[in-house]
Amino acid sequence: MEFGSKGNRRKKMLVNAQAEQLYGHCLQFYSQPPIENISLSEFEIFAVERLKLLKTVENLGVSHVKASELYNKKLDKELSNLNFPIRAEADDKKPFSVPSEYDKRRKDHISHFILRLAYCQTEDLRRWFIQQEIDLFRHRFNDLKAQYKKEFLHRNSLHYDTITVEEKNSLTKKLINSSFAVSGVTVKEEDFYKVPFQDALDLVRGRKVYLQEGFVYIPHMDIVTIILNDFRTRLSKALALTARSLPAVLSDERLQPLLNHLSHAYVGQDYSIQKSIGKISLDQIDPLSAKSFPLCTRQLHRALRESHHLRHGGRMQYGLFLKGIGLTLDQALQFWRSEFVKGKVDADKFDKAYAYSIRHMFGKEGKRTDYTPYSCMKVILSNPPSQGDHHGCPFRHSDPELLKQKLQSYKVSSGGVSQILELVKGMHYQLACQKYFELTHNVEDSVFSLNHPNQYFIESQKLLGGPGAGVKVEVKREDNPIPKPSLVAPCQTPAPGNVPQDVAAEMSEDLDSFFQDA
Amino acid sequence: MPAAEYDQASLPDLLPLYYRRLFPFSQYYRWLNYGGVTKNYFQNREFSFTLKDDIYLRYQSFSTQSELEKEMQKINPYKIDIGAVYSHRPNQHNTVKSGSFQALEKELVFDIDMTDYDDVRSCCSAADICPKCWTLMTIAIRILDRALRDDFGFHHRLWVYSGRRGVHCWVCDETARKLSVAARSAVAEYLSLVKGGEETVRKVTLTDPIHPFIRESLTVVERYFSPYALLGQDILGSKEATDKVLGLVPEDVRKELLVEFQTIKNPEKRWGRIETMAKNKLTTVKKGHYFDKEIMLQYCYPRLDVNVSKGVNHLLKSPFSVHPKTGRISVPIDLRELDQFDPFDVPTISLICEELDLPLVAGEEEEPEDTKENEKEAGERRKIRDYKRTSLAKYVKLFDQFLEEMARSRKGELLRKSDFQKDF
């Protein structure tokens, strides 16, 4: 991409053949970068609008079941508001409408490549960008009529192996039992593709497909899975390449601030930077846990006090939360040691096996990454608790019956309990938590929308005037023109089957998980 | 022969002997070298040693078999863990630019630990095991091994007793070693049916249609359920146990059964009633009611530690490592005789060290030393003779067979590739 000097607002038109090749279909695989000149101001507008679009994708993905009717409707609305292409045949008959279909497709193309520049730099940024682009692509592909789907495959030379009729017949029963959506008729009438299981991980993970000898058998209607896998692979390779050539791009002093700015726009507050670190003393933790901890950390605290131990998932979630409310490293070490030694771990063993991981949490060991406390999203979506674990989000990971008992024991009125359970049933876990906050703090309408356990704590302390209230979280960029996630919509959580694969995979890096619990 | 009682205090004395005369270094190297197909595959592999007093040494790596051998004989680790194959030599990880030192490959591994079944076994808890609950491990191996072979197409699966209260599986196929983190976690999740922590009562939920994988797994569970769960664990015996099971069925069914169970006491008959009720529900209600199957799975289905399988860089205790608490060697399990496998039969380090001191059996006399033979070979031969005289022999042999299989398919693969090229 070339960038015109300031004031050059006219875009150069492409020759027709090229335009047809690039923009002949409403959906792109983004295999060719744009080659035209574009002005800085257009560059900025495109970037900001695509970012808005991707933020919407993200927010819809957590508040609705993906591909549900409402999700589709809202996403289409945003696409059309922001002038991105929606339907293959749209505007074909009205070539002179403004902006034209051509303009929309061009914007889709160029804006995607601009964000690649802004989002190639770190693992986190790449992961976020890929996830949103994939969700967007899935929506747009599913929206296409069969004929355009075929054309898309053809244009991008995507061929996948189908199985023979004989093979289909011999597997009929298994194919039907492998997916809710497959019936005898589908097996008869549709093509089935056979690909290595690595190319359809989402289907494998959810056991939504038949698997034999390392191959999955995907009905035509699910072909989007394979295409998405292709899309993901290509995009992540491309981002790696872009990252390598980035220094050259960043040497342009007009672009550098813009790109940095864009890439910071996606992260909400991370609650890792504390102004009043050390304001909380260890003996305040017990009363604070009852008054101002959300249920997730309250549960962890109780389990720790009772069993004098927490397994790895719990140590990470609770340890980082405590760090987030302002415990110093020394306090944290003292806190964990004093509890663990009451159990089966003596001081010596603690220092050898656990102290390291606590220093690690504070960025004092290993890669020296300063870990940030987990957001509700992360707690709810990744690393679900298993046997012996107390971590996770009680609204998501407890049996409703147990949750009910717990709420009752915390003196929530029966009306309140049923309101909360109703929200849980609708999978609005964070809203349920917020309702709990309101009921226990006697506020009608809380002024924040909950997306972080540490936020819960701070808001509570503000109301109660406790020691944690002074803890002011540093907001990263006040001049940020892009709406922060918390302002857009209350973050809620997708259906269990909807977990983005990267969120699920992301927690493997924590160092002390290398060692099994002794 | 009297089984030597293992005493933890003797470990420092036994380990040197074990590593000098018994540990199967050449097989071990042969395994991790994978035919030397990929450059530096062995050299870039991380080993981690645990020494006395829980001192961990991470990021150990070795250029050759003899280097590994010498180091282990020098420091005599209490425990050996195997990590990933990295982009660089792990022992030089501090000298590489940060970020470029990365875990590239590792066997796909599974870790099943009896402590994760504490809510469904009444015979023991925590680290204790007994022949009764060991059935859970047998079931786990049968279910997972079948799926890894038939569903995922992995051929080289090494099952190993952990030395104390569980089993490990090392899937060694090349495709398995190259799996990404996302793929590993997808495999682990495909294989996980029991979900939820301390705050969840009903941990298995089945929906229509029942996936072929679940059907296959149920077939395995059904074989063991009655003798293991109904008789062995007596899950429908005491009031408390029965209530726990009934906690997993719909409320209306529970009420009915509570009344019926006042007269029906026999566990098998009680179970029969549960099954019948589930069947009746199934025909009256459209949505599937599989509570009988859910109960079976909750009590018997393997519980994996997903985090262990997921990470490429996760460490796992090595085969032939000693378990410091029990003294038992982490040995391969023969799946052809799985039902006979008894963890209490697995040799301890004290037993095999003692066997070394027994006088040679006839026909096994020292062969005359070949004077021309160089010393290394002689040492190697002596070691082979040594382990062959102990109860470790049959496990090393099993390991040998496993390695032989792998070598064979590697060769087949090479042939296939060259044939393929000739075709062009």
Ligand code: SF4
């Ligand atoms: S919604 Fe968030 S803060 Fe509330 S319990 Fe769940 S994870 Fe914790």
Ligand SMILES: [Zn+2]
């Ligand atoms: Zn037992």
